[in-house]
Amino acid sequence: MTLLLDRPNQQALLDLKRILIVDDEEPIRRLLGYMLQTNGYEAVLASNSHDARQKLEKQPFALMLCDVNMPGESGMDLARNILSKHPHTAVIMVTGLDSSLLANTAIDMGTFGYIIKPFECNEVLIDVANALRRRRLEMENRLHRENLQDIVQTKTLALQQALEWLELRTEELQLSREETIQRLAIAAEFRDSATSQHIQRMSHYCELLARKSGMPSERCDLIRTASPMHDIGKIGTPDHVLLKPGKFTPEEFTIISQHAEIGFRILDGSNAEILKVAAAIAWTHHERWNGSGYPRQLKGTAIPVEGRIAAIADTFDALTTQRVYKPAFSIDHSIDLMSQHRGEHFDPELLDIFIASLDDIKIIHDQYGTQSPRGTTQEP
Ligand SMILES: [Fe+2]
Structure with missing residues (x-):
C-alpha cells in the first residue's frame, strides 16, 4: 500500500541523475565532476567519507563514484555502509590500484563497477550509464514485486472481508430461519x-x-x-x-x-x-x-x-x-x-x-x- 501512495517519489528516485563524487584528490574530483556535468548529470563533490555521508543524509543520489584510498575511513568501508543504508544509491569504485582481489571484493559487496585510474572520459561515462541502467532495472524489478505483493494483499483482504460478510449473513439467515420456525411452531401450538x-x-x-x-x-x-x-x-x-x-x-x-x-x-x-x-x-x-x-x-x-x-x-x-x-x-x-x-x-x-x-x-x-x-x- 505504501508503494502506491509513494509512487511519485519512487518515480523521482528512478529518474534521478545526481551523482556523488568522493575523492581526496581535488583534481580528480573536479575532472570527474566536469565530465559528468557536461554529459547531463548533476555532480556533487565530497573530499572524504565524512563529507560524503553528510551529503547523502541531505539528499538522495543515484550513484556514488568512490575513491578506494582516502585518509580516514576508506572508500571500501564507506561503500559498504552506503550500500546497506542507501540501497537506492549505486556505487562504482575508483582506484589507482589494479587489484583483482580488491575488484572482486568490491563486486561481492554489491558495487556496480570498478574504474582504474588513469581513466578515459568515455570509459567513465559508459560505466556510469551502465550502472545507472542496472540500478533502474533492479529498482523497477523490486517495485514490480512490491506492487504485486501489494495487489495480492489488497485482494486477499477483500476476499477475507467478503468471506466474513458471507459468514455473517449465513449465520443471520440460519438464526432467522430457526427463529421463524420456532415462532410458527409456537403459533401453531398457541391454541393449546x-x-x-x-x-x-x-x-x-x-x-x-x-x-x-x-x-x-x-x-x-x-x-x-x-x-x-x-x-x-x-x-x-x-x-x-x-x-x-x-x-x-x-x-x-x-x-x-x-x-x-x-x-x-x-x-x-x-x-x-x-x-x-x-x-x-x-x-x-x-x-x-x-x-x-x-x-x-x-x-x-x-x-x-x-x-x-x-x-x-x-x-x-x-x-x-x-x-x-x-x-x-x-x-x-x-x-x-x-x-x-x-x-x-x-x-x-x-x-x-x-x-x-x-x-x-x-x-x-x-x-x-x-x-x-x-x-x-x-x-x-
Ligand atoms: Fe405430539
Missing part, C-alpha cells in the same frame, strides 16, 4: 397454549441427546431446529378436543392422535433437509420402541432415530412441567417413571444416554424456565 419455553426446552433436550449419542454436529443442529414442529399437526385438531380439560373419550383420543399424521402431511414433500427431519419427527414422535405407539405402530429401529429422540425429550418435558391435567413432577420422579418404560416406550440405549446426561438436562430445564402453560393438551 404450549409455551415458547416448552418448544425451546424440548428442542434443546433433543439436540443434547443427539450430541450425546454421537450424531454429527450438523445433524444435531438440524434436529434442534426441526423438533419445534413436532406437534404442528395439532393445527388440524378441533377445539372441542384440543381444549378439553377432562379425560378424552376413545373417539377423542383417536382424533387427537391424528396430529402426528397431519403434521407429517403438512411438512412432507420438501427437498429441504430441515423439513424432511421435521416431517419425520412429527410423524414418529409418538411411536414406541415396542410397537405400541401411533400412528403406524413402528417398532425398534424402524422408528427414525430423530423420532425416538423426540419421544424421550417430549415426554420428559411433559412430565417435569405442570399441565392442566397434572402437576409438575420432579426430575427424579420423572426419570423413575420413564425408566419403568425403558425398552417399552423408549429406545433403551437412548434413554440410558439421556439419564447419564442429567446434569446437562437440568441446566436446560432451569435455563428455559417452567412457566405453567394455560392448557397444554394431554396426548395419548
Whole structure:
C-alpha cells in the first residue's frame, strides 16, 4: 500500500541523475565532476567519507563514484555502509590500484563497477550509464514485486472481508430461519397454549441427546431446529378436543392422535433437509420402541432415530412441567417413571444416554424456565 501512495517519489528516485563524487584528490574530483556535468548529470563533490555521508543524509543520489584510498575511513568501508543504508544509491569504485582481489571484493559487496585510474572520459561515462541502467532495472524489478505483493494483499483482504460478510449473513439467515420456525411452531401450538419455553426446552433436550449419542454436529443442529414442529399437526385438531380439560373419550383420543399424521402431511414433500427431519419427527414422535405407539405402530429401529429422540425429550418435558391435567413432577420422579418404560416406550440405549446426561438436562430445564402453560393438551 505504501508503494502506491509513494509512487511519485519512487518515480523521482528512478529518474534521478545526481551523482556523488568522493575523492581526496581535488583534481580528480573536479575532472570527474566536469565530465559528468557536461554529459547531463548533476555532480556533487565530497573530499572524504565524512563529507560524503553528510551529503547523502541531505539528499538522495543515484550513484556514488568512490575513491578506494582516502585518509580516514576508506572508500571500501564507506561503500559498504552506503550500500546497506542507501540501497537506492549505486556505487562504482575508483582506484589507482589494479587489484583483482580488491575488484572482486568490491563486486561481492554489491558495487556496480570498478574504474582504474588513469581513466578515459568515455570509459567513465559508459560505466556510469551502465550502472545507472542496472540500478533502474533492479529498482523497477523490486517495485514490480512490491506492487504485486501489494495487489495480492489488497485482494486477499477483500476476499477475507467478503468471506466474513458471507459468514455473517449465513449465520443471520440460519438464526432467522430457526427463529421463524420456532415462532410458527409456537403459533401453531398457541391454541393449546404450549409455551415458547416448552418448544425451546424440548428442542434443546433433543439436540443434547443427539450430541450425546454421537450424531454429527450438523445433524444435531438440524434436529434442534426441526423438533419445534413436532406437534404442528395439532393445527388440524378441533377445539372441542384440543381444549378439553377432562379425560378424552376413545373417539377423542383417536382424533387427537391424528396430529402426528397431519403434521407429517403438512411438512412432507420438501427437498429441504430441515423439513424432511421435521416431517419425520412429527410423524414418529409418538411411536414406541415396542410397537405400541401411533400412528403406524413402528417398532425398534424402524422408528427414525430423530423420532425416538423426540419421544424421550417430549415426554420428559411433559412430565417435569405442570399441565392442566397434572402437576409438575420432579426430575427424579420423572426419570423413575420413564425408566419403568425403558425398552417399552423408549429406545433403551437412548434413554440410558439421556439419564447419564442429567446434569446437562437440568441446566436446560432451569435455563428455559417452567412457566405453567394455560392448557397444554394431554396426548395419548
Ligand atoms: Fe405430539
